[in-house]
Amino acid sequence: MITMDNIIREGHPTLRKSADSVAFPLSAEDRKIAAEMMEFLSNSQDEKIAEELNLRAGVGLAAPQIDVAKRIIAVLIPGEYEDDPPELAKVMFNPKIISHSIESACLKGGEGCLSVDREVPGFVVRHSRITVSYQDAEGVTHKARYKGYTAIVVQHEIDHLNGVMFYDHINEQAPFAVADDVIIIE
């Protein structure tokens, strides 16, 4: 099972590597890694388990964050209300942004990262809508479109596969300066 001890922190070289594509059919190990990544997100969002295991709640995780330089991401975005089904619960292998909006967006509160043990204030400007191609655990290729908060999360995770950290996108001179056409997501 993945706990915070398995999550590497900034300064660890794997966070700056470009991760390798995953081969299909999946090895038993890669299948296990994917399942454990999703289990971590689910545990981290369960108050009792998170408290028990001292987990920081997360909505996404990329394999490089557990020192596995492979192109695997897990996303678990809760629904709007407590008992709603998740907005998105998915493991993507070899995800790739194949098209995106011209329009940009950022989270009003900026971003954080489970691999970054500090606050880094500033707007992280990303595409407001993306089309992602990815393979599922059976190797079947899918295309999916995301917008809003979900699009931001998926972009944050795919960045990790390319060795990019959220603060690489922050304008150091003016962290909260954004063009007037950038959508600010509450």
Ligand SMILES: O=CN(O)C[C@@H](CC1CCCC1)C(=O)N1NCCC[C@H]1C(=O)Nc1ccccn1
């Ligand atoms: O690469 C992946 N990561 O680094 C985990 C990150 C991913 C998100 C950060 C911004 C977009 C994607 C993550 O989830 N967080 N960042 C640090 C602490 C907070 C936590 C978070 O936003 N938690 C959360 C939010 C809503 C509901 C439940 N939990």
Ligand code: NI
């Ligand atoms: Ni992160």
